[in-house]
Amino acid sequence: MKSVCLISGGLDSFVSAGIAQKESDELYGLSIDYSQKHKKEIRYAKKIADFLNMKEHKIITLDLSFLYSALTDKSIKIPEKSISGIPPTYVPARNTIFISLALAYAENINADAIYLGINHIDYSGYPDCRSQYINAYQNLINIATKKTVEGGKILLKTPLINLSKSEIILLGNSMNLDFSLSWSCYQGKEKACGKCPSCIIRLKGFKEAGLKDPIKYII
Numbered sequence: 757m758k759s760v761c762l763i764s765g766g767l768d769s770f771v772s773a774g775i776a777q778k779e780s781d782e783l784y785g786l787s788i789d790y791s792q793k794h795k796k797e798i799r800y801a802k803k804i805a806d807f808l809n810m811k812e813h814k815i816i817t818l819d820l821s822f823l824y825s826a827l828t829d830k831s832i833k834i835p836e837k838s839i840s841g842i843p844p845t846y847v848p849a850r851n852t853i854f855i856s857l858a859l860a861y862a863e864n865i866n867a868d869a870i871y872l873g874i875n876h877i878d879y880s881g882y883p884d885c886r887s888q889y890i891n892a893y894q895n896l897i898n899i900a901t902k903k904t905v906e907g908g909k910i911l912l913k914t915p916l917i918n919l920s921k922s923e924i925i926l927l928g929n930s931m932n933l934d935f936s937l938s939w940s941c942y943q944g945k946e947k948a949c950g951k952c953p954s955c956i957i958r959l960k961g962f963k964e965a966g967l968k969d970p971i972k973y974i975i
Contacts, residue, residue, distance in 0.1 A: 757779065757780045757781055757782075757868045757869060758780065758781060758782045758784070758865065758866065758867040758868055758869075759776045759779070759780040759782070759783055759784065759867055759868065759869040759870070759871055759913075760784045760785075760786055760858050760861050760862045760865070760867045760869070760870045760871070761773040761776050761783060761784070761785050761786065761810070761870075761871045762786055762787075762788075762854055762855070762858050762870070762871070762872050762873070763785050763786070763787050763801045763804050763805060763813075763873075764787065764788075764797055764801060764873070765787070765796075765797030765798060765799070765800030765801035765803075765804065765938060765939045766797060766800075766873065766938055766939065766940050766954075767873075767924065767925070767928070767935060767938045767940055767958060767961075768873030768874065768875060768916055768924060769801075769804075769872070769873035770804050770873070770928065770933055770935070770937070770938045771873060771916060771924050771925075771927055771928040771931070771933060772871045772872060772873035772913075772914075772915055772916055773785070773804065773808055773810075773871060773873070774808065774928060774931045774933050775871070775915045775927075775931075776869070776871040776913070777808050777809075778931075779869075780869070782811050783808060783809075783810045783811060784810060784811055784812045784813075784814070784861070784865060784867065785801070785804075785805040785808075785810045785812070785813035785814065786813075786814050786816070786857065786858050786861055787801040787802075787805075787813070787814070787815045787816070788815075788816050788818055788853075788854055788857065789815060789816070789817045789818070790818045790819070790820040790828065790847070790850070791818075791819050791820055791821040791828055792820075792827050792828060792847075792944075793827055793828070793830070793834070793942065793943070793944055794827070794939070794941060794942050794943060794944030795944060796939055796944040796945075797939045797940075797944070798815060799939075800937060800938055800939040801813075801815070802815075803937040804937055804938065807933075807934060807937055814861065816857060818853070818857075820847065820850070820853075823847055823848050824848070825844065825845065825846060825847040825848065826843075826844040826845045826942075827845050827847055827942060828847060832844055834942045834943060834952050835952065835953060836949070836951040836952060837951070837953070837956070838953050838956055838957075839881075839953065840881075841881060842881050842882065842883065843881060843953060845942060845952075845953060845954075846881075846882050846883075849884070850884065851872075851874065851882075851884035851885070851889070852884060852893075855870065855872070855893060855912070858870045859897060859900070859901065859910065862910050863901045863902065863903050863910065866903070867910065868909065868910065868911065869910065869911045869912075869913050870910065870911070870912050870913065871913045871914075871915070872890075872912070872913070872914050873914075873916055874890075874914055874916070874917060875914075875916045875917050875918070875919055875920075875921075875924065876917060876918075877918065877919060877920045877921070885917075887917060887918075890912055890914050890917065893912055894911070894912045897910050897912060920961070920964070921957055921958065921960065921961030921964070922960075922961045922962075922963075922964035922965040923965075924961065925961050925962055925965040925967060926965050926967075929965070929967060934970075935969065935970050935971070936970035936971060938971070939971070940954045940955060940957075940958045941954060941955050942954050942955075945974075947971075947972045947973055947974045948971055948972065948973045948974070949973070949974055949975070950973040950974055950975035951975065955973070959973075
């Protein structure tokens with residue numbers, strides 16, 4: 757099986773890609789530089805692609821700085837605590853945009869699956885990280901490409917969607933993934949801030965897993 761993995765450089769996409777490696781004959785990585793403040797994660801995506809010996813790793817530059825989000829708009833401050841509801845770090849339609857690019861890539865190389873690291877247990881409340889969204893997108897894929905309307909399949913795989921962050925970390929640890937090669941902090945500085953929602957979720961996950969996070973934090 758030939759698979760495309762969306763890799764952000766974060767922990768979840770790393771574990772998802774690790775699973776894809778075990779389930780696939782050929783692995784192709786896709787990362788998006790979308791003018792995010794924490795574009796440092798792209799450097800980590802490259803490290804992950806190398807670690808997993810991907811056959812190819814595409815990095816696409818896509819300017820989403822015009823969208824209203826704390827991750828793309830420099831005038832909006834990244835929150836330093838968890839926020840109930842949909843937080844300002846939500847990027848409008850981001851997963852829809854990213855999956856559509858992965859779908860085009862997958863069809864172009866005749867891949868059979870697309871792997872995403874999203875989950876709806878320990879996440880930031882984004883609407884495009886839910887099972888309902890993934891199921892709806894799979895239905896779209898089934899009627900959206902030459903390959904699928906001619907009888908082929910491109911499966912949208914989300915192996916982590918029902919796992920907590922601690923379960924994801926334990927799963928990655930069991931596969932001997934090097935989590936020092938992943939980056940989660942929204943700030944993108946030399947050290948992780950430990951205060952943004954992404955850092956909070958990651959730190960909590962490592963604590964509950966009984967493991968030490970190998971990356972360095974300011975706090």
